[in-house]
Amino acid sequence: MTETALIVENLWKSYDQVTALKGVSFEIGKGEIFGLIGPNGAGKTTTLRIIAGILHPDKGVIRIYGKDPKRDEVEVKRIISYLPEDAGVYRFLKGIEFLHFLAEIYAETSEEAEKMVEYGSRISGLGERLWDPMKSYSKGMKRRLLLASTLMTRPKLAILDEPTSGLDVYHSVLMRKAIKNYVKETGASVLLSSHNMLEVEYLCDRVAFIDKGQIIAIGTPEELKQQFNASNLEEAFINAVGGEVEEHVA
Numbered sequence: 001m002t003e004t005a006l007i008v009e010n011l012w013k014s015y016d017q018v019t020a021l022k023g024v025s026f027e028i029g030k031g032e033i034f035g036l037i038g039p040n041g042a043g044k045t046t047t048l049r050i051i052a053g054i055l056h057p058d059k060g061v062i063r064i065y066g067k068d069p070k071r072d073e074v075e076v077k078r079i080i081s082y083l084p085e086d087a088g089v090y091r092f093l094k095g096i097e098f099l100h101f102l103a104e105i106y107a108e109t110s111e112e113a114e115k116m117v118e119y120g121s122r123i124s125g126l127g128e129r130l131w132d133p134m135k136s137y138s139k140g141m142k143r144r145l146l147l148a149s150t151l152m153t154r155p156k157l158a159i160l161d162e163p164t165s166g167l168d169v170y171h172s173v174l175m176r177k178a179i180k181n182y183v184k185e186t187g188a189s190v191l192l193s194s195h196n197m198l199e200v201e202y203l204c205d206r207v208a209f210i211d212k213g214q215i216i217a218i219g220t221p222e223e224l225k226q227q228f229n230a231s232n233l234e235e236a237f238i239n240a241v242g243g244e245v246e247e248h249v250a
């Protein structure tokens with residue numbers, strides 16, 4: 001790994017009833033795409049929300065390009081962007097108005113803002129529909145607009161919680177290409193969670209398996225397949241979290 005973009009060290013987080021994170025640690029290099037894979041309830045969203053500064057951990061250290069999200073909140077907010085798993089949209093804004101609204105916050109000149117909007121429009125693939133109110137968009141169209149808006153502001157660390165969830169195959173491929181190109185062009189880093197192993201194999205340089213609030217393995221997809229004696233990442237993951245998949249019959 002070259003220079004470090006993100007350090008996560010010994011994160012602990014409890015909600016009222018559950019201890020969601022039990023000592024999560026990992027690092028991401030500059031220009032790296034890093035994937036978190038884990039079963040429902042494993043603690044992926046909790047981890048991402050803490051890194052994005054939306055939740056505070058009970059314990060643990062986070063450094064984003066050397067900055068502490070708590071102490072250097074404003075600086076950190078400027079260099080990250082976060083796509084929540086269940087993000088909503090501003091119903092009455094048109095897609096294009098939403099992109100302009102964000103560009104005006106992030107860009108320093110009107111020229112830069114125009115470029116951002118152009119880039120965001122292109123990634124969204126929404127074409128003419130950008131001029132319709134966002135409430136008229138399908139679930140996947142909203143997701144595409146939000147993902148586009150997340151990359152458009154040129155974050156040094158993009159935090160994407162299940163970026164292509166709900167997208168059709170064609171648009172999932174487009175979005176993955178957009179993420180990959182973004183990293184290639186800018187040298188930025190991406191932390192994402194996903195349940196789609198094809199996506200993870202295509203996108204991620206390294207992957208962490210997380211289960212019951214703990215990281216149980218970290219490596220390149222190739223290393224994880226070898227470590228868990230599997231021919232694909234899905235099998236490696238199943239082996240890592242404990243073998244057989246049992247059928248639940250009601």
Ligand SMILES: Nc1ncnc2c1ncn2[C@@H]1O[C@H](COP(=O)(O)OP(=O)(O)OP(=O)(O)O)[C@@H](O)[C@H]1O
Pocket residue numbers: 015016017018019020038039040041042043044045046047085
């Ligand atoms: N707001 C909350 N209040 C109480 N418990 C919560 C809350 N959010 C998450 N949890 C609990 O914390 C644990 C981790 O949840 P989290 O959402 O981080 O999992 P996840 O890995 O993102 O799962 P999924 O794949 O379903 O998105 C779960 O047991 C969940 O029930």
Ligand SMILES: [Mg+2]
Pocket residue numbers: 044045046085161
């Ligand atoms: Mg989640």
